[in-house]
Amino acid sequence: QVQLQESGPGLVKPSQTLSLTCTVSGGSISSGSFYWSWIRQPAGKGLEWIGHFYTSGSTNYNPSLKSRVTISVDTSKSQFSLKLSSVTAADTAVYYCARQYAVFGARKSPAWFDPWGQGTLVAVSS
Amino acid sequence: EIVLTQSPGTLSLSPGERVTLSCRASQSVSSSYLAWYQQKPGQAPRLLIYGASSRATDIPDRFSGSGSGTDFTLTISGLEPEDFAVYYCQQYGSSPCTFGQGTKLEIK
Numbered sequence: 001q002v003q004l005q006e007s008g009p010g011l012v013k014p015s016q017t018l019s020l021t022c023t024v025s026g027g028s029i030s031s032g033s034f035y036w037s038w039i040r041q042p043a044g045k046g047l048e049w050i051g052h053f054y055t056s057g058s059t060n061y062n063p064s065l066k067s068r069v070t071i072s073v074d075t076s077k078s079q080f081s082l083k084l085s086s087v088t089a090a091d092t093a094v095y096y097c098a099r100q101y102a103v104f105g106a107r108k109s110p111a112w113f114d115p116w117g118q119g120t121l122v123a124v125s126s
Numbered sequence: 127e128i129v130l131t132q133s134p135g136t137l138s139l140s141p142g143e144r145v146t147l148s149c150r151a152s153q154s155v156s157s158s159y160l161a162w163y164q165q166k167p168g169q170a171p172r173l174l175i176y177g178a179s180s181r182a183t184d185i186p187d188r189f190s191g192s193g194s195g196t197d198f199t200l201t202i203s204g205l206e207p208e209d210f211a212v213y214y215c216q217q218y219g220s221s222p223c224t225f226g227q228g229t230k231l232e233i234k
Binding site: 045046047048049060062063064096098101103105109110111112113114115116117118119 | 228
């Protein structure tokens with residue numbers, strides 16, 4: 001079965017760029033049936049979708065973060081990555097990567113998340 | 127973006143009880159594109175329901191989802207000790223997809 005694992009620094013200084021990688025095993029990251037997403041969760045709070053990429057090469061980001069987010073993919077390593085620039089303390093959160101199903105109605109669109117990685121805590125602090 | 131409001135914020139219940147959790151959307155969720163997740167402390171969310179009423183793989187049939195438009199519910203018919211957790215709804219009918227703030231089920 002597909003498994004996802006986040007990796008990256010647990011501490012980032014304010015104004016710097018947060019960089020995380022998600023490694024996918026047990027399945028192809030090139031499958032046309034899925035998007036590959038990043039989601040975050042500040043301590044004690046709810047979930048926020050950050051963005052995703054699709055195997056066509058297209059990406060889509062949450063408008064609230066769009067100016068600071070880049071998601072890229074390395075299919076040869078079965079990895080996709082998140083970069084979030086100009087971080088502040090408000091970006092401190094557990095960051096999850098997840099496979100996002102696609103639904104094919106009138107058009108293809110991203111849907112629910114399953115499975116998720118275990119999450120990695122990133123703190124923004126000097 | 128669509129705002130999802132979950133109620134109540136916290137529920138104190140006993141094992142064996144039946145519970146219904148509510149998720150209300152600020153505007154209609156197209157095609158009942160709504161999912162439910164369970165999250166336990168220190169763990170990632172786990173998918174329970176998608177398409178408002180379809181159970182995910184290996185999810186016990188005591189979990190059921192219903193609803194359409196702006197009002198959705200998750201029902202657990204007979205709480206097991208392992209069901210005490212936080213539950214989130216998520217809509218994917220409109221971009222960006224959004225999550226509710228969660229309902230915490232705690233043991234009474």
